[in-house]
Amino acid sequence: MRLLLFFVALPLFGHDVISTKVTWTKELSRLVGRRCASCHDGKASFSLLDYESARPWAKAIKEETGNRRMPPWQAIKGFGDFKDDAGLTQEEIEVISDWVEGGAPEGGPKWLPARSLPVRKAAPVKVRGSWQPGKGGKVVAVKPDGLKPGASAQVVGELPDGGIVPLLWIYRFDSKYLRTYVYRTPVELPAGTRVRVSPADAGTVTLFQ
Numbered sequence: 001m002r003l004l005l006f007f008v009a010l011p012l013f014g015h016d017v018i019s020t021k022v023t024w025t026k027e028l029s030r031l032v033g034r035r036c037a038s039c040h041d042g043k044a045s046f047s048l049l050d051y052e053s054a055r056p057w058a059k060a061i062k063e064e065t066g067n068r069r070m071p072p073w074q075a076i077k078g079f080g081d082f083k084d085d086a087g088l089t090q091e092e093i094e095v096i097s098d099w100v101e102g103g104a105p106e107g108g109p110k111w112l113p114a115r116s117l118p119v120r121k122a123a124p125v126k127v128r129g130s131w132q133p134g135k136g137g138k139v140v141a142v143k144p145d146g147l148k149p150g151a152s153a154q155v156v157g158e159l160p161d162g163g164i165v166p167l168l169w170i171y172r173f174d175s176k177y178l179r180t181y182v183y184r185t186p187v188e189l190p191a192g193t194r195v196r197v198s199p200a201d202a203g204t205v206t207l208f209q
Ligand code: HEC
Pocket: 032, 035, 036, 037, 038, 039, 040, 044, 045, 057, 060, 061, 064, 065, 070, 071, 072, 088, 176, 177, 178, 179
């Protein structure tokens, strides 16, 4: 009798087999926080902020990241040097894949990262057409939040000596994928620099200094 029960019970356990050490609380919560949470916050797009929200999307997450469709990146590469412009690293894609293939386990709550990351305070400046920073300054990030739908626009700093600093080049703007582009190192703009959005009627961008 005992033996029979054992065999009957097996398929039930078989369902939830976890075959990976990668967990939500340890690895995935941090990776998603870094790479996906800016959009998948439940407002801009559906939430991936906690295990309960993310678990039903596990297969789709593997698919979208494996095909490099997520995270989306609208800026033209090589024009401005941004923190995460390479998309996910191969290692990050594999961590996600291991987690999903291994049953997408949650893991112990003690590993969860602190809830909110400190947001760096930066003064925003809206740039329409062109803008000249009085005493010069550093730009830490740029957000194309006022571009017209479908607009392609270049943002450059024109230096007093005639040099050009590439800041951002967006190809066919789609507000669905709006994000803040953070420079790997803040861009120094000497006094006399003029920041220009072209074409001038493409709309506005916000610089953070
Ligand atoms: C710049 C914003 C942004 C970032 C960053 C981003 N996403 Fe998305 N994601 C979206 C939007 C918007 C959609 C909805 C797509 C649509 O409606 O066409 C989406 C859709 C998805 C979907 C559903 C695709 C489907 O329809 O089956 C998955 C899964 C997903 N994202 C996972 C991720 C993961 C994982 C990350 C981080 C590695 C990520 N996304 C980063 C904006 C973003």
